[in-house]
Amino acid sequence: MTTMTEASVREFKMPDVGEGLTEAEILKWYVQPGDTVTDGQVVCEVETAKAAVELPIPYNGVVRELRFPEGTTVDVGTAIITVDEGGGDAGAGEAGGAASVAESETPAETPAPAPPAPQAPKPEGRKPVLVGYGVAEASTKRRPRKGVPVQQAQVPARAQQPEAAAAVQGELNGHTSPVDRPSSVGRPLAKPPVRKLAKDLGVDLATVTPSGPDGIITREDVYAASAPPAPEPVQTPVAAPTPAPAAVSYEGARETRIPIKGVRKATATAMIDSAFTAPHVTEFVTVDVTRTMKLIEELKQDKDLAGLRVNPLLLIAKALLVAIKRHPEVNASWDEANQEIVLKHYVNLGIAAATPRGLIVPNIKDAHTKTLPELAQALGELVSTAREGKTSPAAMQGGTVTITNVGVFGVDTGTPLLNPGESAILAVGAIKLQPWVHKGKVKPRQVTTLALSFDHRLVDGELGSKVLADVAAILEQPKRLITWA
Structure with missing residues (x-):
């Protein structure tokens, strides 16, 4: 019989998945105690202040314990799951495995291990808990802990119903449920x-x-x-863009409280820091973009842009990049600790995107080096990834300037707040057909309003005005993309 020690038990700690973030919330466990896991298998999904991330485990073995239930916010570096690397060793034998797991689980303060209990019969027809990864050839069952109460934290978070809780409690005490464990706790089978x-x-x-x-x-x-509509109103509309009016009642309640966490919490903190740290100045200009809109229609027929999304945002981004090239001092950050202004010789162009998790600002790395087709491809990938909720934390780090397109909501303009660490943000309003004086006559023209907010510690009124005027001039006469570039 092979004796198993605590050396075979590995702890998987909450990693820093967001470049300096200190905590993450466990959204979903994909495994439960007793499941067999393999190196690289996704065991849970967590949400940081930036995005939702799936965590793969770097061990092979059997899950011994889930340290935290779903919905818990855990500090980076804290162990969240333990895996018994010896528990999946078929050569040790099923009986030996069961005894060794029980011994390794004996608390340190227990004077002596409990006497061995009769081995539970092997369940028939065990189905894989995580679809696509199969099950172990030989499984082990835990021996009853005599005299040691089962800790509440060991009960899987999903066992919310009385029947499911009873099934899990029985399993932790070493009793085999009449049916297979996955079905006894009501966990449906589906791939991640x-x-x-x-x-x-x-x-x-x-x-x-x-x-x-x-x-x-x-x-x-x-x-x-x-497909079918929900028969009842949603109890807690977490993804709603605005709170429900006070008069709206949800199943008798006059108020709905939404926890402030994850992306929304990070956004709120960042905006407060921005508003009360950087002195904001916002300038506005209304511009005739009729020629730009005509150019967009022509570019849609260009074979070099075939299959790419060509829209006003593409040319606005290109116009801003040209303006930054003409006035590089605007692309900077304020280093308070060292009392320095840091000029950036690269442009990581942020694009504000509204998602069900909240507002995020992924950025296009080295956007100033990209051709128009490359910029169009990067914008398309950025937007589609954000809408799917797959934006990585790294994609939201290191931005230098940002564009926020409030025009897609029919809004004319706004006073955008800077992203922390950035010097400027450009808001683009709705493009509308309006009466405009063109060549001495009033004609209907495509018109929009631009708003540029900037950090007045870095950017004075003259520099900010020049940058905004350049963007407007390019959109009014897009041929300047060639002459000024």
């Missing part, structure tokens, strides 16, 4: 991408009828479940 799709669509997998082999839920099942 399908679970992610269900979460994005707001579909509870427990209500979905599976059509795949062995009762596996497919993407088609999730889409079918999301």
Whole structure:
């Protein structure tokens, strides 16, 4: 019989997935105690102040314990899951594995290990808990802990119903449930991408009828479940862009409280820091962009831009990059600690994007080096990735200037707040057909309003005005993209 020691138990700690972030919230566990895991397998999804990230585990073995339930915010560096690397060793034998796991779980303060208990019969027909990764050839069962109460933290967070809680409690005490564990706690079988799709669509997998082999839920099942309208109003509209009016009642309640965490919490903190740290100045200009709109229609027919998204944002971004090239002092940051102004010789162009998780600002690295087709491709990928909720934390780091397009909401203009560490942000209003004096006559023209906010410690009124005027001049006469570039 092989004796297993605590040396075979590995702790997986919450990593820093956001370049300096200090905490993350556990959104979903994809495994439970007793499951077999392999190196690189995704075990959970966490949300940082930047984005949602799936965490792969770097070990092979059997999950011993989930340290925190779903919904818990955990500090970086804290162990969140333990894996017994010896628990998946088929050569040790099933009986030996069961005894060694029980011994390794004996608390340090216990004077002596409990006497061995009869081995539980091996369950038949065990299904994989995480679809696509299979099950271990030999599994181990825990021996009852005599005289040691089961800790509440060891009960999986998903066991919310009385039946599920009883099933999990029995399993932790060494009793085999009449049915397989995954089904006893009501966990539907689905691959991680399908679970992610269900979460994005707001579909509870427990209500979905599976059509795949062995009762596996497919993407088609999730889409079918999301098709009919919900019969009741949503209890907590977390993704709603604005709070519900006071007169609206949710199942009798006159108020709905939404926890401030994740992306929304980070955004609020950043905006407060920005508003009360950097002295903001905002300037406005209204410009005739009729020629730019005509150029966009012509570029849509250009074979070099085939398959790419050509829209006003593309030429506005290019105009801002040209203006920064003509006035590089605007592309800077304020180093308070060293009392220095840091001039950036590169432009990481941020694009504000509204997502169900809140406002995020991913940026295009070295945007000043890209051709128009390359910039169009980068913008398209940035927007689609943000809408899918797959923006990585690294993509939101290191921005230098930002564009926010409030015109897509029909808004004429605004006074945007700077992203911390940046010197300027350009807001683009709605492009509308308006009466405009053109060549001495009043004619209908495509008109928009631009607003440039800048840090007055770095950018004085003259520099800010020149940058904004250059952007407006390029959009009025887009041929300046060639002459000024």
